[in-house]
Amino acid sequence: MPKQYWLMKSEPDDISFDDVLASKGQTTSWYGVRNYQARNFIxxxxxxxxxxxxxHSSCAVPGIAGIAEIVSAPYPDATQFDPKSPYHDPKATPEQPRWTGIDVKAVHKGRYLDLKELRSHPELEHMRLLAKGSRLSVMPVEPAEWRFIVKLIG
DNA sequence: GCCAACGTTGGC
DNA sequence: GCCAACGTTGGC
Structure with a gap:
């Protein structure tokens, strides 16, 4: 299985890249995805x-805050079973889970690439993130886009 | 707070 | 299966 590349959106007021860097093992459990297309990617x-x-989305300066890595297999998102969670799904059961989580580790923080800059690079004009009306919180990134962005981040 | 775009729900 | 109504996302 060749390495694949993804973009994952988080609201920094909830969990920022720095929060993940500061947490145990620099790893966070990615939960709360409630869109089928995004779920299927995970x-x-x-x-x-x-x-x-x-x-980082839904914040003052949206953009790419850092590079991370998938460090687990996908697993049922526990918040779907929790009636107290805002992510509770009454139709999900442990026998028939509906939503998926995964562990993500922060690996490198370089320069912050804000959305305006991303839009300024012709090399990135076809990024799914930048497509009109794109709202997915989890989406694939093309290898060429990945290499270009990693270089920009430094 | 506004609003465009998209997803989901539910009546028929 | 259609589609109107409603809810959510997310940049601005």
């Missing part, structure tokens, strides 16, 4: 060792 596409662009 459940069916992600493997240990895949690269992740950690994106």
């Amino acid at each position: 459940r069916d596409g992600m493997h240990v060792g895949d690269g992740v662009l950690f994106y």
Whole structure:
């Protein structure tokens, strides 16, 4: 399985890249994805060792905050079973889970690439993130885009 | 807070 | 299966 690349959005007011860097093992459990397309990318596409662009959304300066890595297999997102969680799904059961989580480790923080800069590079004009109306919180990144962005981050 | 774009729900 | 109504995302 060749290494694949992903972009994952987090609201920094909730969990920022720095928060993950500061946490135990620099690793966080990615939970709360409640969109089927995004879920399918996690459940069916992600493997240990895949690269992740950690994106900050719904904040003052949206952009790519750092590089991360998938460090677990996908597993049922525990918050779906928790009635007290905002991510609770009454239709999900442990026997028939509906939503998927995965462990993500922060590996490198370089220069912050804000959205305006991302849009300024012709090399990135076809990024799914930048497509009109794109709202997915988890999406694939092309290897060429990944290499270009990693170079920019430094 | 606004609003465009997209996803989901539910009546029929 | 259609589609209107509603909810959410996320940049600005």
